[in-house]
Amino acid sequence: MLSLSQYCVFAGMIAVVLALVCYVLAFASDRIFQARVMVAADTVGAKITAVQDGEVARGVAVFGTLTSWLAFGFLSAALALRWGATGHGPFANMYEFSVAFAWGALSVNAYFLRRYRQWTIGVIVLPVALGMLLYSTTVPSTATPLVPALQNNLLLTVHVATAVIAYGAFAVGFAAALLYLVQSGGGRRLLPKRELLDDLSYRATLIGFPFLTLTIVLGAIWADIAWGRYWSWDPKESASLVTWIVCLAYLHARSARGWRGQRAALLLTLVFAAALFTYFGNLFFGGLHSYG
Amino acid sequence: MSSTVSTASRSGRPPRPARELRRAGVAPHAWILRKLTSMRVALMLLLVLGLLTLVGTLLSQAPAAVRGNPAAYAEWLEAVRPKYGGWTEVLDILGLFSVFSSVWFKGTLLLLSASLITCSLRRSAGLWRTATRPRMVMTEAFFERAPQRAKITSEKDPAVALAALRSAFRKNYFRVSVKRDGERVHVCADRFRWAPFGRIFIHLSFVLILVGALITATSGFRDESVAVPVGSRVNVGHGTGLAVEAKSFADSYYPSGPPRSYESRLVLYKGGVPVKTQDDRVNHPVRYDGITFYQSFFGPAVVMQARTATGRVLFNQGVALLYVSQNEKDRVGRFLLPQQGLSVFVVSPASGEVDPRIPVGDTQLEVYRSGSNTPVGIQTLSPGKPASIGGVGFTFVREREFTGLIVAQDPGSTIVWIGSALLVLGLFMVFLFPHRRVRAVICPGPGGSEVAVAAIERHHAGFAAQFERLAADLRRSVGPGPATKKGGRADA
Numbered sequence: 001m002l003s004l005s006q007y008c009v010f011a012g013m014i015a016v017v018l019a020l021v022c023y024v025l026a027f028a029s030d031r032i033f034q035a036r037v038m039v040a041a042d043t044v045g046a047k048i049t050a051v052q053d054g055e056v057a058r059g060v061a062v063f064g065t066l067t068s069w070l071a072f073g074f075l076s077a078a079l080a081l082r083w084g085a086t087g088h089g090p091f092a093n094m095y096e097f098s099v100a101f102a103w104g105a106l107s108v109n110a111y112f113l114r115r116y117r118q119w120t121i122g123v124i125v126l127p128v129a130l131g132m133l134l135y136s137t138t139v140p141s142t143a144t145p146l147v148p149a150l151q152n153n154l155l156l157t158v159h160v161a162t163a164v165i166a167y168g169a170f171a172v173g174f175a176a177a178l179l180y181l182v183q184s185g186g187g188r189r190l191l192p193k194r195e196l197l198d199d200l201s202y203r204a205t206l207i208g209f210p211f212l213t214l215t216i217v218l219g220a221i222w223a224d225i226a227w228g229r230y231w232s233w234d235p236k237e238s239a240s241l242v243t244w245i246v247c248l249a250y251l252h253a254r255s256a257r258g259w260r261g262q263r264a265a266l267l268l269t270l271v272f273a274a275a276l277f278t279y280f281g282n283l284f285f286g287g288l289h290s291y292g
Numbered sequence: 293m294s295s296t297v298s299t300a301s302r303s304g305r306p307p308r309p310a311r312e313l314r315r316a317g318v319a320p321h322a323w324i325l326r327k328l329t330s331m332r333v334a335l336m337l338l339l340v341l342g343l344l345t346l347v348g349t350l351l352s353q354a355p356a357a358v359r360g361n362p363a364a365y366a367e368w369l370e371a372v373r374p375k376y377g378g379w380t381e382v383l384d385i386l387g388l389f390s391v392f393s394s395v396w397f398k399g400t401l402l403l404l405s406a407s408l409i410t411c412s413l414r415r416s417a418g419l420w421r422t423a424t425r426p427r428m429v430m431t432e433a434f435f436e437r438a439p440q441r442a443k444i445t446s447e448k449d450p451a452v453a454l455a456a457l458r459s460a461f462r463k464n465y466f467r468v469s470v471k472r473d474g475e476r477v478h479v480c481a482d483r484f485r486w487a488p489f490g491r492i493f494i495h496l497s498f499v500l501i502l503v504g505a506l507i508t509a510t511s512g513f514r515d516e517s518v519a520v521p522v523g524s525r526v527n528v529g530h531g532t533g534l535a536v537e538a539k540s541f542a543d544s545y546y547p548s549g550p551p552r553s554y555e556s557r558l559v560l561y562k563g564g565v566p567v568k569t570q571d572d573r574v575n576h577p578v579r580y581d582g583i584t585f586y587q588s589f590f591g592p593a594v595v596m597q598a599r600t601a602t603g604r605v606l607f608n609q610g611v612a613l614l615y616v617s618q619n620e621k622d623r624v625g626r627f628l629l630p631q632q633g634l635s636v637f638v639v640s641p642a643s644g645e646v647d648p649r650i651p652v653g654d655t656q657l658e659v660y661r662s663g664s665n666t667p668v669g670i671q672t673l674s675p676g677k678p679a680s681i682g683g684v685g686f687t688f689v690r691e692r693e694f695t696g697l698i699v700a701q702d703p704g705s706t707i708v709w710i711g712s713a714l715l716v717l718g719l720f721m722v723f724l725f726p727h728r729r730v731r732a733v734i735c736p737g738p739g740g741s742e743v744a745v746a747a748i749e750r751h752h753a754g755f756a757a758q759f760e761r762l763a764a765d766l767r768r769s770v771g772p773g774p775a776t777k778k779g780g781r782a783d784a
């Protein structure tokens with residue numbers, strides 16, 4: 001079952017790459033089309049309506065979206081299989097957690113696709129997921145048995161599952177924020193309106209923040225049970241608190257001081273950077289969370 | 293969020309009276325109050341808190357045990373000096389080697405709490421008013437200009453139209469209040485109208501968590517090195533009147549090597565009477581009467597007996613070999629014979645190590661008079677063979693294991709948990725169930741009634757679609773009759 005799970009991760013990785021290729025092609029075809037229209041307009045004075053020209057791009061993008069759903073399906077299967085094989089939530093070592101991170105990003109992305117139908121966000125989210133999947137290939141994928149401190153199935157599963165959702169939401173928020181920043185010189189074709197991106201990044205944070213809070217609280221409960229202290233200023237704890245505080249600052253800046261657009265988007269990229277730092281943190285600062 | 297009260301505060305501008313006060317020159321307490329409730333100051337405090345936490349994450353932090361002891365702290369500073377060079381002194385003076393107990397950190401938290409409390413108190417009256425006593429009569433201009441709006445023409449007369457409207461709103465989980473004003477019927481429909489109180493929960497819960505943390509830091513106790521040799525009983529102390537006995541200890545490993553479980557069977561005694569027997573495992577601590585026993589570490593122990601020349605038993609217990617000798621070859625434990633004024637060190641080769649002075653399976657005793665550095669005697673003992681040192685007969689009975697416990701009492705944690713629950717509850721309330729307020733007015737029209745529906749929600753792109761669905765539902769219910777206009781921005 002473990003190797004089947006790994007095949008699924010592999011298939012998921014290929015699907016992510018394909019989806020990404022589709023999206024890039026969508027952008028490229030739109031560019032080329034636009035260029036051709038311009039050339040045509042210059043030479044022959046031909047008139048092609050705007051409705052037509054986006055169509056090719058959108059057609060390709062639909063493929064990308066379908067493939068990203070497929071990737072989501074493969075990773076879900078991979079995690080489920082691994083769960084079945086190890087008997088605990090697939091969140092116990094760096095390998096499992098990286099795959100789960102990619103799954104989180106894809107799942108929040110899928111939710112946003114369904115809810116807001118803005119595939120362009122995937123242009124950023126998919127590379128993030130791909131990065132995590134590639135990273136997962138560099139760490140040992142063997143299923144390590146749980147050391148005593150990790151032997152709490154319920155908390156292990158819920159604590160990390162909420163973290164995965166939170167990080168996925170931050171990845172989506174970051175994607176929308178980045179697309180917003182990219183457009184700062186004026187609207188780009190195919191990309192959603194800036195106001196919509198601004199709103200999407202906010203929506204993603206509204207999911208990410210409660211889940212991050214839940215992650216931290218559950219972590220504190222677990223620490224109290226396993227280490228006898230709910231908060232030890234362990235580096236990973238502190239780093240997650242930094243993420244939480246930056247996110248909190250964003251929410252306040254936005255809802256109480258009316259920050260929108262550029263500044264808000266920059267804060268959100270900071271939130272995602274902090275989340276990544278928290279995630280990779282134990283690689284370079286050790287501490288109680290260093291389970292390898 | 294569509295209420296009038298919070299829309300006003302959303303802009304972040306201080307209310308006008310405050311501005312005039314500033315111009316007039318205000319009393320210090322008013323100035324402080326204004327600062328405390330200012331979002332800008334709150335944001336700065338949050339950022340300072342974030343930065344300090346980041347500093348605490350990046351810089352090495354002195355362990356708590358080291359901080360209390362000047363000599364140990366000086367040693368610790370020397371240990372980190374190669375890393376920080378000339379900055380060591382500066383960082384030390386600024387207290388950045390113990391950020392989380394520094395005045396900066398505590399001061400920021402204090403100011404933040406003050407800010408949170410004043411803000412929450414100030415806001416709760418407004419929230420209450422918004423939730424319970426909405427302004428019922430909205431102007432015609434409101435229905436003409438609100439960002440989300442719809443018009444419905446109905447053949448029903450106003451009373452029937454109202455009933456239909458009411459049931460359609462109810463079906464969408466809105467609560468409906470009605471006010472008649474001459475011919476016009478004003479309707480205010482709310483969904484999740486209590487959700488904004490989640491904000492008060494959130495802010496006060498944070499203060500609650502801080503209070504809990506303060507109680508944790510200042511009361512209760514935490515003993516991280518309670519070593520209980522198997523078969524022996526150790527007093528917990530700290531005024532608990534509890535003693536803990538280890539009946540057994542077992543460590544087991546996976547075939548591939550990593551540890552699988554550490555498990556002790558503990559018996560707790562209160563006033564000498566056994567009160568609880570339970571297995572103590574990592575992740576399954578034993579709790580009794582507010583005191584928690586965590587399985588934490590383990591190691592070798594030896595059972596020692598000491599008798600006077602007349603055969604009276606002075607000591608008969610396991611001694612945990614808690615320490616490691618300087619050459620790292622031996623494990624060392626210690627026990628006291630207070631009546632004799634003797635301090636006895638027990639030295640055994642650590643597992644896998646060979647100490648040429650101590651034959652395998654033996655143990656060495658070093659006996660000191662308390663306060664003196666020259667031993668009264670040093671002898672190697674074989675199991676079961678008594679030896680006399682300093683007038684006391686010692687017997688090395690057998691080897692055993694000890695189980696290491698963390699014993700802690702933390703009255704603050706309950707408050708932290710209540711605060712955390714409130715925080716999470718508040719967050720989900722505010723973010724997942726936002727308060728929605730939709731208004732409607734029914735007027736008698738030529739063929740029945742005219743109904744106008746409108747809502748203000750500028751900041752949520754998804755709400756426009758929600759409103760469209762609601763308006764369609766209302767239209768279906770309040771009709772029949774041709775819809776004269778489509779709702780929403782379409783007719784703007």
Ligand code: HEM
Nearest residue numbers: 251255256298329330331334404407408411491494495498
């Ligand atoms: C000095 C401290 C603080 C002040 C003055 C303050 C003030 C405010 C204000 C005015 C709002 C906007 C409410 C609204 O839009 O109706 C708000 C929202 C919020 N606050 Fe605070 N706050 C502070 C600290 C905190 C802390 C420490 C937390 C975390 C536990 C927190 C969590 C929130 C959340 C989650 C929201 C909702 C944000 C949103 O609606 O987008 N606040 N706060």
